[in-house]
Amino acid sequence: MSLPKRIIKETERLLADPAPGISATSHEDNLRYFDVIIAGPDQSPFEGGVFRLELFLPEEYPMSPPKVRFLTKIYHPNIDKLGRICLDILKDKWSPALQIRTVLLSIQALLSCPNPDDPLANDVAQHWKDNQDEAIETAKEWTKQHASA
């Protein structure tokens, strides 16, 4: 079975019209596997950081969501130590009308708006709730330490 046309078209459109602060390039030997870079959004603790992610389109895509993971360490209540992301559209709220592009934009938005009430990394979320300023400082330090370009 050849690569579904949708994946080819999405890839082309990502290249032709990239979303601001986001790049996604597929591996030559696996066109379902993407290297992703997301710039830390302005006015967020991740500002100035360059975050690497990997994204994979499973066989069932687009009926199943893409799998996405941070490769760069990040201090965020919805992203765990292994880089796994707690985001509803990557799970039960996935819709086949969403695309790689919308997924990555959502992740970018998640960086701007951490949600400690729906945590994946419990200790980070607790930190965020107990002392938000301090947690944000830690996130900034991690960004400097791990996500410098």
Place this chain on the structure above:
Amino acid sequence: MGNASTKEKSDHIDGGALLPHGVYSSPQDYDFRIVQRLILQRKLAPFYKGLEDWDDNEDALEEKEKQLRTAVSSSSVGIGSSHKNHQNHGHTRSTSTQSVTRANHMTEAERDMRRLYQGAIECPICFLYYPRNINRTRCCDKPMCTECFVQLKRLESAPTESPACPYCVEPHFGVIYSSALVPSGLLSSPSLSSCQSAVGGTSMSVTSSNNSIERGSEAQPPSSPSARRRSTSHKSPEVVTADELRPDWNRRILAAAQRQTGSRRSSNPSPMSNTAFSLGRRLAAGRQGTSSRRSNSSTAAADYNGYLTAMREMGTDLEELMIMEAMRLSLQDEQERQAREAAATTAAAPNVDANPITQSGSILQHGESSRSGTGRGSATSRSPLSSPIVPPSTSSSSSITARSYAGGSRPRGDEDTSSLATTSDGEQESEPDSDENGPELLHSEALRFARTHMPARTPVTRKHRAQGGRTNAEAV
């Protein structure tokens, strides 16, 4: 019906096919007999060949670009993003027409095919180009090809929730099909022939200024979405819901439960147990909670796991609870179905397409049923092909489906196929008597299935597993 066979091959209708073209290569689990019937009844668009690229003639290029933009931007949900670049759509591919023509064995009608695809629109799910008369969602009036539509089903992680619209997340996802835009040469129905004038118009419902196209035929269903349509209830008879294509979904609940119990011996990750009791309460209180659940729960998967955990913690017999839940849901579904049928009956008078046939369990061969008179009020404008034609492939393919159910009980749909095959005049109607039998049959099947299969791995389970990358994918 007679003229149908003279005008087109039995496996084609409105220029499309009764079988998918393989856009999705994974094993398919919808009831294809139901799908074929809905296509023949013109309640669902046929499986049109999706084109990778499409260009109308040079004159229409600008129009097409406009449509492309509309189709593509409609595919962006959530965070707004639109694709302004369509760099690959500028060149003409004359071969497209030929391949379509060949695929449909209609070489003599190449011109018709060309017209059929004129103003082709991109399905926002598979990104292929289709005739502009493909299905529209009942809720937000967006296009969706049949090949994509039949993929949409309940999540294995949340089997109690009806599929939601991929575009607007409205529950009880369903589509509406109107064949009114099909060029005459491809239509077997003489009553629709005057729609030829529609050719060359722009996609329906894209802009309201197109109201005037393809009007003026008595065949035009009153509900045809030539203007931007308002949301249509999922109970409306013209709507085909995603659930309709998989009437055995309650069995899937049991299969899902079985998988969950089998795979979760060790302790649960903490987030799951958080929701356990609230969900258990909600389910116990009734199903009202499920519709609102989408908006406020963290993840449906966690909910469902939590539910199972709650049940286990309460020391209840999980099997029995699952069965009870399945029974309750199927009862409720049956009630909904009956309500829908009642609505169909009342709505039938002004609606030529009114057809109360919705779920497989309700199809019977008794054309003389009390409802046939009211249910099919205006048969005058009904296309002959809305009566069932059983394609030659049915018998062989139904055995495949039967085999896939080998581990469970016989699918209810079997009766339907035979009834279709033996119905000569096409006056198939839902019959109240057997409607009442429906739930019981369902329940006994559910029980039987549960008793036979809960403890062991069964072919049914394996079948679900085979396609079940979903479960893993969701846990990410």
Place this chain on the structure above:
Amino acid sequence: MTAKIPRSFKLMDELEKGEKGIGDGSCSYGLLEGDDMTMSDWNGTIIGPGHTVHENRIYSLKFHCGDQYPDAPPTVSFLSRINLPCVNQTNGRVDPSKLTCLSNWKRTFGLENVLVDLRREMAAINNRKLPQPPEGSTF
């Protein structure tokens, strides 16, 4: 060409499966370090099959999933001492040529297959009565 799942996503799937518990609970596995983003080093346990000399014993193992995983099989070693033909008696290393699932490794296999295969070895007719080192001893 079907979708070829990359190493990390394959391992994440395995991790989730392992966290939920596999099969009848006689085998389990997990990441050695919960924050190892490379997901290379894993540990596993096998509960000895009944009606064998291994009954009621719990065996610990370690896995290393290299860069080529899952195209290449993991390396597998017993931490608990065990007398099995496929296990090197000096260092606990499982000889890949002597364990079916390693010698016939497929991309779709995972750590679970290795554990289940090893447990099957323990219960094999020629191995079930093999004299065993004292319980709790390690390589």
